[in-house]
Amino acid sequence: MTAQAEQGAPGGHMLIAIAGNPNSGKTTAFNRYTGARQHVGNYPGVTVEKKSGTAHLDGRDIILMDLPGMYSMSAYSPEETAARQALADERPGAIIDVVNAGVLERNLYLTVQFLEMGLPVVICLNMMDEARAQGMTVNVQLLEELTGAKAVPAVARSGEGLEETLRAAVELAETSGGRIPPLEISYGPDLDTALTEMEPVIREAGLFADTYPPRWVAMKFLECDQDMLHSAQAAAPEVAARLRAMADRTSAHLRNTVGADAEAVAADYRYGWIRSILRQGVRVEDEQKNRIDLSDKIDMVLTHRIAGPLFLLAVLYGMYFLTIEVGAYPLALVESAFDLLQSAVDDLMPDGPLKSLVVSGIIAGVGGVLGFVPLIVIMFMLIAILEDSGYMARAAYMMDRIFRIFGLHGASIMPFIIAGGIAGGCAVPGVMATRTLRSPRERLATMLTLPFMTCGAKIPVFLLFINVFYEGNKTLAMFLFTLAGWGVAMLAALFMRSTIIRGEASPFVMELPPYRWPTAAGVLIHTWERAWQYVKKAGTVILAISILIWAGMTYPGLSEAEEAAYEAQKSALEERLDALPPDAAAKDDAAAKDTGYPDMFSRNPGAKAAGKSDKSPVPESTAPGDAAPSADRAAPAKDDAAAKGGGAAKDADYRDLFSHDPAAGKGGKGPAPESTAPADGSGETEETARERIQQQLADLENAKAAEALRDSYAGRLGTALEGLTAPAGFDWRVNIALIGGIAAKEVVISTLGTAYSLGEVDDENTSGLAQYIRADKSWTKSKVMAFLLFTLLYSPCFVTLTVIRQEAGGWRWFFFSLFFNLALAYGVAVAANQFLGGLI
Numbered sequence: 052m053t054a055q056a057e058q059g060a061p062g063g064h065m066l067i068a069i070a071g072n073p074n075s076g077k078t079t080a081f082n083r084y085t086g087a088r089q090h091v092g093n094y095p096g097v098t099v100e101k102k103s104g105t106a107h108l109d110g111r112d113i114i115l116m117d118l119p120g121m122y123s124m125s126a127y128s129p130e131e132t133a134a135r136q137a138l139a140d141e142r143p144g145a146i147i148d149v150v151n152a153g154v155l156e157r158n159l160y161l162t163v164q165f166l167e168m169g170l171p172v173v174i175c176l177n178m179m180d181e182a183r184a185q186g187m188t189v190n191v192q193l194l195e196e197l198t199g200a201k202a203v204p205a206v207a208r209s210g211e212g213l214e215e216t217l218r219a220a221v222e223l224a225e226t227s228g229g230r231i232p233p234l235e236i237s238y239g240p241d242l243d244t245a246l247t248e249m250e251p252v253i254r255e256a257g258l259f260a261d262t263y264p265p266r267w268v269a270m271k272f273l274e275c276d277q278d279m280l281h282s283a284q285a286a287a288p289e290v291a292a293r294l295r296a297m298a299d300r301t302s303a304h305l306r307n308t309v310g311a312d313a314e315a316v317a318a319d320y321r322y323g324w325i326r327s328i329l330r331q332g333v334r335v336e337d338e339q340k341n342r343i344d345l346s347d348k349i350d351m352v353l354t355h356r357i358a359g360p361l362f363l364l365a366v367l368y369g370m371y372f373l374t375i376e377v378g379a380y381p382l383a384l385v386e387s388a389f390d391l392l393q394s395a396v397d398d399l400m401p402d403g404p405l406k407s408l409v410v411s412g413i414i415a416g417v418g419g420v421l422g423f424v425p426l427i428v429i430m431f432m433l434i435a436i437l438e439d440s441g442y443m444a445r446a447a448y449m450m451d452r453i454f455r456i457f458g459l460h461g462a463s464i465m466p467f468i469i470a471g472g473i474a475g476g477c478a479v480p481g482v483m484a485t486r487t488l489r490s491p492r493e494r495l496a497t498m499l500t501l502p503f504m505t506c507g508a509k510i511p512v513f514l515l516f517i518n519v520f521y522e523g524n525k526t527l528a529m530f531l532f533t534l535a536g537w538g539v540a541m542l543a544a545l546f547m548r549s550t551i552i553r554g555e556a557s558p559f560v561m562e563l564p565p566y567r568w569p570t571a572a573g574v575l576i577h578t579w580e581r582a583w584q585y586v587k588k589a590g591t592v593i594l595a596i597s598i599l600i601w602a603g604m605t606y607p608g609l610s611e612a613e614e615a616a617y618e619a620q621k622s623a624l625e626e627r628l629d630a631l632p633p634d635a636a637a638k639d640d641a642a643a644k645d646t647g648y649p650d651m652f653s654r655n656p657g658a659k660a661a662g663k664s665d666k667s668p669v670p671e672s673t674a675p676g677d678a679a680p681s682a683d684r685a686a687p688a689k690d691d692a693a694a695k696g697g698g699a700a701k702d703a704d705y706r707d708l709f710s711h712d713p714a715a716g717k718g719g720k721g722p723a724p725e726s727t728a729p730a731d732g733s734g735e736t737e738e739t740a741r742e743r744i745q746q747q748l749a750d751l752e753n754a755k756a757a758e759a760l761r762d763s764y765a766g767r768l769g770t771a772l773e774g775l776t777a778p779a780g781f782d783w784r785v786n787i788a789l790i791g792g793i794a795a796k797e798v799v800i801s802t803l804g805t806a807y808s809l810g811e812v813d814d815e816n817t818s819g820l821a822q823y824i825r826a827d828k829s830w831t832k833s834k835v836m837a838f839l840l841f842t843l844l845y846s847p848c849f850v851t852l853t854v855i856r857q858e859a860g861g862w863r864w865f866f867f868s869l870f871f872n873l874a875l876a877y878g879v880a881v882a883a884n885q886f887l888g889g890l891i
Contacts, residue, residue: 064113064114065225066115066141067115067144067221067224068115068141069081069084069115070118070134070146070165071120072157074151075149080147081102081117082572083213086104101133102116108217116137116141116143124161125274125276138170139263143224144228145173146170146172146173148174148175151177151178152178153181155325155334159325159328166233167235169231169232169267171230173223174194174203176189176204176205176212178206179204179211187334189204191203235266236320236321237320239320241301242273244301245313246266248297256287256290259282274314274317275302359449363446363464367465367472370469374433374476393414396414397410408598413598424582431483432575436569439573443465447461457541457545459541459544460493466501467501469481469484471506471507472533476506477507478506485497485498485858492553495864496552500540501851502851504536505532505536511797512799515820516824532840535840539875603768604760604763604766604791606764607763609762617751624747627744628744760787761787765790769786773786779881779884780880780884781841787802792848795849833884836884837880837881837884843876845873846870847869852865855868
C-alpha cells in the first residue's frame with residue numbers, strides 16, 4: 052500500500068520525510084519527534100543508514116523517514132543516491148526540509164531541488180535563536196510567498212516550532228497527495244533551449260513518468276548524472292541514447308562558449324534564484340561592520356596553526372583516555388560477569404566436548420563480542436558530542452592537508468586514534484567510527500588500514516617481549532612500534548588509493564557549523580543505536596566463528612591410548628597424594644618407591660614391568676635453560692607394557708614432557724617446573740610433599756594440554772606451516788599462537804603458554820612465560836623483531852574482520868583485509884629476521 056493510499060485509510064499511518072544538510076539540526080529534530088521509537092537499518096545495496104520512527108500528533112501516529120544528510124539531489128555520494136531513491140520508492144506525503152536559518156543561501160539549494168522534483172515541502176527554519184543572536188531576521192511570510200512552500204521558524208534543540216512544522220507537513224500531505232506542480236526556474240538561454248527540446252522526448256516515451264517530472268529528468272541528463280543515465284539506459288536504451296546526444300551537444304557548446312559544464316551553469320542559476328529571493332527582504336542582517344561572532348572568536352584559537360593542533364592532540368588524548376582507560380572498568384565488569392557464567396556452567400555441566408563447546412566456544416565467543424560494548428558506547432558518545440558541538444568539523448579541517456597526501460580525509464584522524472593510534476585503542480570501534488567519512492573510497496581505505504594500529508589486545512604481547520629483550524629501552528621500543536603502525540598504515544593507504552581503491556580525493560567541502568551544546572537526548576539515542584547495531588551485526592557472525600576456532604584448537608585431540616596413559620599417571624599421583632601419612636613425612640619416600648613413582652620419570656618406563664632394573668636417574672635440576680636429551684614426541688604409551696606399568700609413558704617418557712630445552716626437537720615442550728624429582732625424604736614435611744605432588748599434577752595437566760594442542764587441527768596446521776614461516780624464524784609454537792591470534796589477539800600469550808606446557812597464562816602476569824622464552828635460545832633479537840612486527844601488522848581479529856565486512860558491504864573486503872595483511876606482515880617479518888639480525 053502506497054503512502055497516498057494509507058493517507059486516506061481510516062486509522063492509517065502517513066509517511067513524512069525529514070531532510071536537510073549536514074549540521075542543519077535534522078537529526079536533532081528527528082530525535083525530538085520520535086524519541087526511542089526508532090528503527091535503524093541500511094538502504095538496499097549500500098551501507099548508508101536508513102532510519103525511521105513514529106511521531107504522535109493529535110492522537111495520530113505519523114511515520115517519519117529520516118533521510119541521510121545531503122547538500123543536493125545529485126548522485127555525488129551514497130547518501131544522496133540513497134535519499135533520492137527513497138523519495139522515489141517510498142513516495143512520502145510531504146518533506147520537512149530542515150534548514151539552518153543562519154545560512155539560508157546554502158541550505159535552500161536543496162530546497163530548490165525538492166521543489167523542482169514536484170515534492171511538497173515544509174521549510175523548517177531551524178536555529179532561529181542563533182540567527183537572531185547573529186543579528187539576523189527572517190521574513191517568514193515573504194519566504195513562503197516567493198518559494199511557494201510553507202515555512203515555520205523553529206529551534207529543534209528546545210522543541211520550539213516542531214509541532215507546528217509537523218502539523219503543516221501533515222496538512223500539506225493530505226491536500227497535495229504527495230505531488231505538487233514542479234518549480235521551473237530559468238537556467239539561461241543555452242540550457243533552457245536544451246530542456247525545451249528534451250522534455251517532449253521524455254514525456255512521449257513515458258520515461259520515469261510515475262517518478263520524476265520530465266524537465267527534472269532532462270536536467271539530470273544535462274548534468275551527466277550517472278545514476279540517472281544508467282537507469283534510463285536500462286529502461287529505454289534508444290530514448291536514452293537520443294537524450295545523451297542532445298545533452299552532449301549542449302555541453303560541448305557550453306564548454307566552447309562559457310568554459311563551464313552544464314552542471315556548473317545550473318548551480319550558478321539556482322544560487323542566483325536563491326539570492327534574488329533573499330535580497331527581496333527575506334533575510335535582513337545586522338549591518339555592523341567587522342563584527343565577529345562567538346564561533347569565529349573560538350576558531351581563532353582552536354584552528355590556529357600552532358594552538359589548533361595542540362588542542363586537537365589534547366582532545367584526542369582525552370578521547371583515548373576516556374574510551375580505553377575509563378572503559379576498562381565497565382569492560383572488567385562485563386568480563387567478570389562472563390567469568391562467573393563460565394564458572395557456573397563449568398560446575399553444572401559434566402566434563403566432555405559439549406561442556407568445552409559451551410564454555411570455551413559459545414560463552415567465550417559471546418563474551419568476546421560483548422566485551423567491546425563498553426568501549427563502543429563510550430566512543431560513540433564522545434564522537435556524538437564532538438559532532439554536535441561542531442568541533443569534529445574543525446579537527447577534520449586541520450588534518451586534511453596531511454592525510455590528503457596519503458589519499459585519506461582529515462576526518463580519518465578520529466578512527467585512527469580510536470583504533471590504537473595512541474597505543475591501547477581498539478580497531479572495532481575505530482572501524483565503526485569511519486561512518487563520519489562521507490567519501491566511500493576514503494572511508495574504505497581508512498577502515499582497511501586501521502588494524503595496523505597498536506590496539507590494546509597487542510599491548511600484552513609487546514610488553515612481554517620488550518621486557519625480556521629490550522629491558523634498557525622499553526619506552527623507546529614501545530614508542531617505535533607504535534610509530535611503525537602509523538607509518539605502515541599511511542603507506543598502505545597510499546598504495547590502496549593508487550591501485551584497488553582508485554579515484555580522485557573528495558574535495559574538502561565541510562561546513563564549519565557554529566559551536567553549540569549537544570542535547571542529551573540526541574547523544575544518547577545516537578549512542579544506543581550504534582551500540583545495538585554492533586551487537587546485532589557482529590555478534591551472530593562472531594559466535595559462529597568462535598565455535599569454528601574452538602573446534603580447530605580442540606579436535607581431534609589425543610587418542611584413547613594417550614588419554615588412558617595420562618589418566619593412569621594422574622591416578623598414580625593422586626593415589627600417592629592420598630597415601631601421604633599425616634605425621635610421618637619420611638614414609639612419603641617409601642610410598643613413592645612402593646608405587647613405582649620414580650619409574651614414571653625413567654628413560655625406559657617399561658623396564659620395571661619387564662623385570663629390568665631402572666638405572667635412569669631423575670634429573671636433579673630442572674631450572675630453565677638446563678639441557679636434557681630430546682626425544683620423540685612425548686605422549687602417553689599405546690602399548691600393553693605401558694598400560695601395565697601404572698601409567699608409564701612409552702619411549703618418550705613423562706620426563707620428556709618437561710624437556711629442559713625449549714627448542715628441543717619434535718618432543719621439546721619447554722623447560723620443566725622447578726621441582727619434578729621426589730625428595731629423599733630427609734626433612735621434608737607433609738605439607739611440602741603435598742605441594743610438590745600437587746605441582747606435579749598441574750604440570751601433568753599442562754603437558755597434556757600442550758600435547759592436545761599440538762595434535763589439534765590448528766596445531767597440525769602450525770606444524771605444517773613451519774616450512775613457510777622458517778624464513779621469519781617461527782616454529783610451530785609461534786605459528787599456532789599466531790593462528791589463535793586471528794581469532795583474537797588476546798589469545799596469543801595464552802596459546803604460547805599452553806604450547807610451552809605452562810597452561811593458561813594471564814596477560815597481566817607473564818613472568819613465568821617470560822622466563823621460559825628467555826631460556827629458549829631460538830628467540831634471537833631478529834626473531835623477536837620479526838615476531839612483534841608480524842603481530843603488529845597481520846590479520847585483524849575476527850571481530851574486526853566481521854565489522855569490516857558489515858561496514859564495507861561485502862565478504863570480499865573481509866578476505867582482502869585477512870590476506871593482504873597476512874602477506875604484508877609475512878614480508879616484513881621475513882625481512883626483519885633475515886636482514887635486521889646484524890643491526891640489533
